[in-house]
Amino acid sequence: MTKAERAAHVDRRLNELYPETPVPLDHRDPYTLLIAVLLSAQCTDLRVNQITPALFDLADTPEEMMKVPVEKIREIIRPCGLSPRKSQAISTLSKMLVEDHGGNVPCDFPALESLPGVGHKTASVVMAQAFGIPAFPVDTHIHRLAQRWKLTDGKNVEGTERDLKRLFPRDRWNALHLQIIFYGREHCTARGCDGTICLLCRELFPRRRLGVSVKKP
Known part of the structure; x- marks a missing residue:
């Protein structure tokens, strides 16, 4: 897959897995x-x-x-x-x-x-x-997964944010950043997956045999 194809696959699959994206932090306003x-x-x-x-x-x-x-x-x-x-x-x-x-x-x-x-x-x-203004907050989950999925070179969170904004439609940024967080917490954790184990890592890179070294933010 090309990078654009990987991004489209991630977008489609995460939308299937997490059709609802509730805000994780409880708040009133x-x-x-x-x-x-x-x-x-x-x-x-x-x-x-x-x-x-x-x-x-x-x-x-x-x-x-x-x-x-x-x-x-x-x-x-x-x-x-x-x-x-x-x-x-x-x-x-x-x-x-x-x-x-x-x-x-x-x-x-x-x-x-x-x-x-x-x-x-x-x-x-x-x-x-x-x-509700389109933004793409990059936390540790997003920074890690974007590297495992080869959507960014992972040099820093600013670069990861720029890369993801280029790859995904603007009207998907708000939901997608939460979907990636949900997926990272549930399936592609720092210790539970090295880029070869979880569903999306296997779908995107079926021939990958070695774990991915992730650059910290």
């Missing part, structure tokens, strides 16, 4: 999604979903959150890891949203990425999942 995505850095979605109910019961708007002491935020989110940095970011970005954006989460990349704790991936998730 763009603001709570932004906070949940920020917390998910180096933490599982499952753990974040266990922590955010208590946080959002305490404060679920920027106006409320900016009044909560950073130490209180840190105490609640501690199980998510990196709590000193994340708690300060949550407090500061909440204040910035109130002062600079009328209490609303901005719907554009530069404004989102100017917020503390919000990098390009986090901004991409918010744009895609909160506002």
